[in-house]
Amino acid sequence: MKKHISREKRDNLTGYLLIAPAVLAVIAIGIVPVIITFSYSFEYYQLTDPKNRHFVGLQNYIEILGNSSFWMVLKNTAIFAVISMALELLLGFTGALLMNGAGKAARGAVRTIVLIPWAVPGIIIAYMFQFLFNNQLGPVNVILSHLGGSADFSWLTKPWSAMFVVVAADAWKQFPYIALMLLAGLQTIPQELYESAAIDGAGKIKSFFHITLPNLKGILLIVLLFRTMGAIRIFDIIFGITGGGPASSTSTLLYQAYKYLFTDMNYGKGSAMSTIITLIILAISILYIRVLGKRAEE
Amino acid sequence: MKRISAVLLAAVLTLGLLTGCSGKNDGGKSTGGKIEGKVTIVTANDTTGAVKHMLEAFQKEYPDVEVEHQMLPGASDDVKKSLMTSFAAGDTDPDVIACDIIWVSQFAAADWLLDVTTELEAVKDEYLGGPLKTCYYDGKAYAFPDYTDVGLMYYRNDLVDHAPATWDELQSMCREHQGKDGIDYGFVFQMFQGEPTPCNMLEFIKQNGGHDLLNGRFSMANENTYEALDFVKGLISDGISPEDVLGWRPDDSLSVFSEGKALFMRNWTYAYARTQLDESKVQGKVGVAALPVGPNGSESSGTLGGWNLAVNKNTDNKDAAVALAKFMTSYEAQKIATTERSTFPTNKKVYEDKEVLEALPYLTSVRSAADKAAPRPQVRDYPTVSTIIQEYMHKVLAGGEPNDQTMQAMDQALNEALEKMK
Amino acid sequence: MNAPKAKRIAAKAGYILLLTVFIVMMVFPFYWLVLTSLKDPRDISLMPTELWPSRFSLKFFSYAFTEHHLEVYLLNSVIVALGAMVLTILFAFPAAYAFSRIRFRFKKFWRNVILLANMFPIIAVVTPMFIIFRKMHLINTYWGLIIPSVIITLPMAIWTLQAFIDTLPKDLEEAAQIDGCSRFQAVIRIIFPLAAPGIFTTAIIAFITAWNEFMFALILVTKDSMRTVPVAISMFPGQYTVPWGDMAAASVIATVPIVFVVLLLQKWIVSGLTSGAVKG
DSSP states (O other): OGGGSOHHHHHHHHHHHHHHHHHHHHIIIIIHHHHHHHHHTTEEOBTTSGGGOEEOTTHHHHHHHHSHHHHHHHHHHHHHHHHHHHHHHHHHHHHHHHHHHSOHHHHHHHHHHHHHHHHSOHHHHHHHHHHHTOTTTOHHHHHHHHTTSOSOOOGGGSHHHHHHHHHHHHHHHHHHHHHHHHHHHHTTSOHHHHHHHHHTTOOHHHHIIIIIHHHTHHHHHHHHHHHHHHHHHOOHHHHHHTTTOSTTTTOOHHHHHHIIIIISOBHHHHHHHHHHHHHHHHHHHHHHHHHHHHHHHO | OHHHHHHHHHHHHTSSOOOOOOOOOOOOOOBTTBOOEEEEEEEEOOSSSHHHHHHHHHHHHOTTEEEEEEEEOSOHHHHHHHHHHHHHTTOSOOSEEEEEGGGHHHHHHTTOBOOOHHHHHHHGGGBOHHHHHTTEETTEEOOEEEEEEEOEEEEETTTOSSOOSBHHHHHHHHHHHTTSTTOOEEEEOOOOTTTHHHHHHHHHHHHTTOOSEETTEEOOOSHHHHHHHHHHHHHHHTTSSOGGGGGOOHHHHHHHHHTTOEEEEEEOTHHHHHHTSTTOTTTTOEEEEOOOBOTTOOSOOOBEEEEEEEEBTTOSOHHHHHHHHHHHTSHHHHHHHHHHHOOEESBGGGGGOHHHHHHOTTHHHHHHHHHHOBOOOOOTTHHHHHHHHHHHHHHHHTTOOOHHHHHHHHHHHHHHHHHHTO | OOHHHHHHHHHHHHHHHHHHHHHHHHHHHHHHHHHHHTBOGGGTTOSSOOSSOSSBOSHHHHHHHHTTOHHHHHHHHHHHHHHHHHHHHHHHHHHHHHHHHOOOTTHHHHHHHHHHHHHSOTHHHHHHHHHHHHHTTOTTSSHHHHHHHHHHHHHHHHHHHHHHHHTSOSHHHHHHHHTTOOHHHHIIIIIHHHHHHHHHHHHHHHHHHHHHOOHHHHHSOOSGGGOOHHHHHHTOSOSSOOOHHHHHHHHHHHHHHHHHHHHHTHHHHHHHHHHHHHHO
């Protein structure tokens, strides 16, 4: 019997058998819940009022989009995403170039140090930064006062500085990943390119823009994709440092969804907010994949 | 769609992986008036051991009841989240819960708490009026008053001989002492965007003759409120209070005060015992008084806080659960709680107990403040009201938006929310 | 001294300076965490704070266990992270092998499905999961935390493992198959041992990711005795108090073993983290 099954069919069968557990798991615990959330988003579904659960159409969405706080958290999310990404790229590039320029032993050491933030739980990093920037008990103000600055700056009660602390904490956690990716990319660039550029009289800066950057384009796009998602999905850092304050200035889309769901216990509205986030993420993914795909064709 | 997906998820999850089962049988039954079986009680974290001793006393009286005590460490919002999820699922456990007074109406409206009107009515004369009121929702009782709390003025009695009676006096006393004797700040309070904001801000407003709910509607956009907001902003801009108070919780103020850096502090009753610990720099230098009043205010009233004990409506051992909740709030149990946990009893008799007064001599002086304490708006969905108040108050205090427009917008938002609760 | 040499030295000095600033910035928050955990409880709220304490103490470490029962949470975290790690590898290895070696229909589609799931925000997953887990009595159980962790670890694991298997020479298993081994035997005997470093790396990354997971652990557990370390630490601040010292000590205990593992295996972890991407 076995002989009659073609190689192609057998491969198909084996392939599907092997990926089945992973695919089913991903569908069951990833995709199906997202679909259920989508269906909740059209319901009046409040945990404190469970007997009243009913279909309300688009009302949750109308309520969310009609509230000025939605546009505020959307703006916060965008600000957070852009600034943190810029900072992380800057630090990531610096880190990668420093590591690339270092000798073998030094590179190992720097790489080790750079990995530490990656391995520390986000919530712990959040508390670390909250403590660092605590204006009474934290060291940042003490150090600033030694440098001639204010010893009493209140970081977490002003919208812009609270956002800065959140961004700093996120950047501290995330840039190692970027640095490592960029370093891996840097090491694939053939040294001859730089040598021939040097012969042509190109300076370091010129070769950075003409050789380094173009060669890292693919990795940069992947990094940007990952970090955009990361910025939209950030939770523990905000949960730990500001809880969305002051005056909701660090509350993001996702944090707002969390508050609807698990503080207000409003599953309908929270699900609608979660669905909006999912849609934004899907849109960005598609955009990036298009760009990445185009690059692959080139 | 929903059902299909749920079934799919369930099917895949059970795919030979799982046998997880947390179901258990605690079928406590009361047979013929005898109270027995098992009950679970959930309280906030208690490191003093008071709850343990209270439960031991309960066991002596009800030896046939087995009590499981679970503690939920975390801020009260986290505790609340855990409780709500259990209730919403219709769990029979926990049977008895300790709940913040501001949760009672919401939980009762959601039909999660057992009606204990008969039981409470029988003993209600034993309790202080303010805390007792927090046990009621819509004319029925859903909880027993456990301990009470109130916003108080703490002052350094080594530097000043009395607490200020008015805002003007507060400011002038602060100006006189700031910069001397290690006093960096005149007055510290807590205005974190969370429950501290309504607690503190409503206090300021009410000390200035203002109000929150008036005749069933929110009408806070008036001079009394604006004046209170300006006063708070003035405290910060004049350097009497650090700007940080806008991000502080009670403990942040306490640590500044305990370091000897502040002349006055607004805080809850728990703070007193903490200022008298060995590591405190103000040990033996702290006086307690009522909060000062504003120019339009007449009588001082701090915000009412505190906790109650309630019974899960779905409890599978009603008799034992009610007996436990009742016992934990009785004179005998509250005496243990007061002496060991330094919380303020709701049972009047405890205030007259000699042993208690020996352990907590300041109890009598606070009693009048506790009597006058003002509750936060007692509406069905208080959390929504609180969130709105936090948001708009911070728009003014931190965001610098104008008093009148912001407060008018807040009234409107609050009244819209109120409409939805009907 | 000639000019080019001076320039070279200046460049070198600049480089070292930059590197130092960079390293200090990297290490300082962690340094502060450790320092705080070692302070004496009496000094924790000194104002201004001491950049170098006048005395040290291990009291906060003992508080972490006596007052907060960190051992309970540590055990929970270890079980959940180990469980998620094992489950991830069990699911990821066959899939990664198939994606790398076998040609089958809609391969790209299925691979994208898995990667897509990685993009979904957890907030959109956790509510239905909570409701269904409740019905299935999975709330407050280890399974109830292990299963959701897999959604975070699995896509990354498949990606990393596939990239690793791609680098293994194909002729070995083909030769084995010609020698009469079945494909299954060839995988077990040839690929599995060769891929061991990749599997190991993937497992470590999965373990750390699951160990650090916060949102599922926050929402799917309502009982204190089932909380994992990160969530438990976030619950240290009580109704009024924020015990910084206890939190710092607990954080140090929760991160030092992980950091130690990372330091030991850094080379592998780096290659694991970057392998998928560099190939693009």
